[in-house]
Amino acid sequence: MGKLCDFCGEQRSMVCCRSDAACLCLSCDRHVHSANALSKRHLRTLVCERCHYQPAVVRCIEENISLCQNCNWSGHASPASATAHKRQTVNCYSECPSAAEFSRIWSFFSVDQSSCDREAGSMILEDGDESLPELQLLPIDHCTEDAAMDSMASDIEQIHGSGSLNPLSPKACSPRIKHHESIHDTLYEDFDISDIELGMENCEAHIDEFLDDPQQYFENGGIDSLFETGNLCGAECNVECAHAAKGSSPQSETMQPACSNQLSTDSITSCKSDQNACMSRPGQSTLPPNNGDHPEYEGFSMVVMEEYPHYIPYPENQFLASRDGAVLRYKEKKKARQFDKKIRYASRKARADVRKRVKGRFVKAGEPYDYDPLEVTSTH
DNA sequence: GGGCACCCCTCCACCACAGACAGTC
DNA sequence: GGGACTGTCTGTGGTGGAGGGGTGC
Numbered sequence: 185m186g187k188l189c190d191f192c193g194e195q196r197s198m199v200c201c202r203s204d205a206a207c208l209c210l211s212c213d214r215h216v217h218s219a220n221a222l223s224k225r226h227l228r229t230l231v232c233e234r235c236h237y238q239p240a241v242v243r244c245i246e247e248n249i250s251l252c253q254n255c256n257w258s259g260h261a262s263p264a265s266a267t268a269h270k271r272q273t274v275n276c277y278s279e280c281p282s283a284a285e286f287s288r289i290w291s292f293f294s295v296d297q298s299s300c301d302r303e304a305g306s307m308i309l310e311d312g313d314e315s316l317p318e319l320q321l322l323p324i325d326h327c328t329e330d331a332a333m334d335s336m337a338s339d340i341e342q343i344h345g346s347g348s349l350n351p352l353s354p355k356a357c358s359p360r361i362k363h364h365e366s367i368h369d370t371l372y373e374d375f376d377i378s379d380i381e382l383g384m385e386n387c388e389a390h391i392d393e394f395l396d397d398p399q400q401y402f403e404n405g406g407i408d409s410l411f412e413t414g415n416l417c418g419a420e421c422n423v424e425c426a427h428a429a430k431g432s433s434p435q436s437e438t439m440q441p442a443c444s445n446q447l448s449t450d451s452i453t454s455c456k457s458d459q460n461a462c463m464s465r466p467g468q469s470t471l472p473p474n475n476g477d478h479p480e481y482e483g484f485s486m487v488v489m490e491e492y493p494h495y496i497p498y499p500e501n502q503f504l505a506s507r508d509g510a511v512l513r514y515k516e517k518k519k520a521r522q523f524d525k526k527i528r529y530a531s532r533k534a535r536a537d538v539r540k541r542v543k544g545r546f547v548k549a550g551e552p553y554d555y556d557p558l559e560v561t562s563t564h
Numbered sequence: 565g566g567g568c569a570c571c572c573c574t575c576c577a578c579c580a581c582a583g584a585c586a587g588t589c
Numbered sequence: 590g591g592g593a594c595t596g597t598c599t600g601t602g603g604t605g606g607a608g609g610g611g612t613g614c
Contacts, residue, residue: 529600535582536601544604545579555603572611577604584599589592 187236191216200231200239207231218280227276230290234259237508243290245270 187207189197195209201217204226208216217226230240230250238252244259246269251259260269277289527533539546540553547553 527601529583532582532601539580539602541579541603544602546581548580
C-alpha cells in the first residue's frame with residue numbers, strides 16, 4: 185500500500201506534482217489541475233512505487249515498477265541488475281489527459297475501468313466529468329482485455345469532446361509529453377530542491393540508460409537533456425549565492441566556497457541544482473548544529489536526523505531521501521511564515537511607546553522634544 | 565517612442581536607552 | 590560553582606529622505 189493522496193487522503197496516490205509538492209490520486213489530480221489555466225500547466229508524473237515520495241523517472245520493465253532517480257540508482261546499483269533490467273523513461277504530462285492519452289504517455293500502462301480493484305488507484309471524476317466512468321491505470325501486463333481497453337479509451341475520447349487528442353497520433357500528444365529532464369517552467373513556480381538532480385548519481389543514471397538502450401537514450405534527448413537543466417540551474421545557483429553573500433554572516437563565511445551561505449533557508453533551497461555543495465550529508469554537515477540557538481536551521485538539522493526505514497541501502501540515498509523530508513518541512517514552514525512584525529521584548533516596546541521624540545527620533549531625557557506620546561499636543 | 569516633470573508609494577536610517585548577553589573577577 | 594560587576598549589543602516606534610514606479614505632457 186503506497187502513500188495516500190495528499191488531497192483526499194483516501195485513495196492511493198498515483199501521480200506526483202512537483203509544483204504542488206503533492207502526491208495525488210488520479211481523481212484529485214484531475215480535480216486539482218483543472219481548476220485554472222496555471223494549475224493545468226503543472227507537470228506531473230507517476231509516483232515512485234518504491235519510496236512513494238519521489239516522482240518516478242524510469243520504469244523498470246523487469247520488476248514492473250516505476251522508480252524515482254534514487255530508487256532506480258539503489259535498485260540497480262549492482263552491475264548485474266543494471267545491465268539485466270531494462271528501463272524505460274517515464275514522461276511527465278500536463279493539463280488533464282484523457283485515459284487514452286495516459287496510455288499513450290505511459291506506454292507500459294493501460295486503462296482499466298471495471299475489473300481491477302479500487303485500491304490500485306481508481307478515479308472518480310467530478311464536475312464536468314461526472315459522466316466518465318471510473319477508470320484505473322494499471323500495468324499493461326495486468327490487463328487482460330485489450331480490446332475492452334481500447335473500446336473504453338475511445339469512449340472517454342468522445343466524452344472529452346473534439347478537443348481531445350488522438351492517442352494514435354504522436355504529433356497530437358506531443359505537446360503534453362515532456363521529457364522528464366527538461367522541466368524548465370517548474371523552476372520558477374515554487375521552490376523544490378528535488379526538482380533537479382545533477383549529482384553524479386544522475387550522470388550514472390544517464391550512463392545506465394545509454395548502456396541499456398542507446399537508441400532510446402538518444403531519442404529521449406541523450407546527454408543534452410542533462411546539460412539543459414544543468415546549465416540553467418548552475419547559473420541560477422550562482423546568482424542566488426551571490427545574493428546571499430550580501431547578507432552573509434561571519435559564521436557563514438567560514439563555510440564552503442560554493443554556495444557558502446547556507447544560513448538562509450531560502451538561499452539553501454535556491455541552490456537546488458548543486459545538492460552536493462548546498463546540502464549537508466550525514467557526517468559532513470556544513471551547517472552548525474541545531475542546539476536551539478539557531479531556529480533557522482530547524483528543518484535542516486533534521487536532514488541528518490530523519491530517516492526513512494525502507495530506504496537505507498546507501499548513505500547517498502539516505503541523504504537524498506531525508507532531503508525530501510527537509511523540503512516538506514521547508515514548505516510547511518514557508519506556509520506558516522508570518523511577515524507581521526513580531527514584538528520580542530514587550531518592555532522595550534512599552535519604553536519606546538512613551539519615549540519623547542524629535543521628528544520621530546528619540547531624544548535624551550530632559551531635552552526639548554516635539555512629540556510626546558503621552559502628551560500628543562505638546563510642543564516644547 | 566523617448567525624455568522630462570510630477571506625484572505617489574515603499575523602504576530604511578536615525579535617535580535614546582532599557583534590558584539581554586557575554587566576559588571577567 | 591555562583592554571584593557581582595562591567596562592557597557591548599539589541600530592539601523598540603515615528604519621522605524624513607531616498608529611490609522606484611506610474612502617469613501625463
